[in-house]
Amino acid sequence: METRELTCVVCPAGCKITVTLEDGKITDITGQTCPRGKTYAQNEVTHPVRTLTTTVLMDNAAGGAKTLPVKTNKPLSKGLLFAAMEELAGYTVTAPVAVGDVLVKDFMEPGIDLVACKTVK
Secondary structure, rough: EEEEEOOOOOOOOEEEEEEEEEEEEEEEOOOOOOHHHHHHHHHHHHOOOOOOOEEEEEOOHHHHEEEEEEEEEOEEHHHHHHHHHHHHHOOOOEOOOOHHHHHHOOOOOOOEEEEEOOOEE
């Protein structure tokens, strides 16, 4: 039997959740004060995901902007974060760019897009 201690990040309560596993399967989840906490714990143990937020380089932006804040429109597998950052290390965006513009469709996983978080002319 294995137990994992998690702090739920779904809401500001920050419940301390304990997940009990046997043979890699969840047998019990305790400590959450709402159903969202249980769902968070199940996902965090079986398939952890994160929304990637970072910056990419810009060229020819008015006002001299050197970087553009970006994020994935959906969480991607936690195990892909370092590879995603390596992929973006040499990526450059050309202005103009508007908030919500899809910069890379199907970034790292199908259905996950990299989008602009700022408008730059």
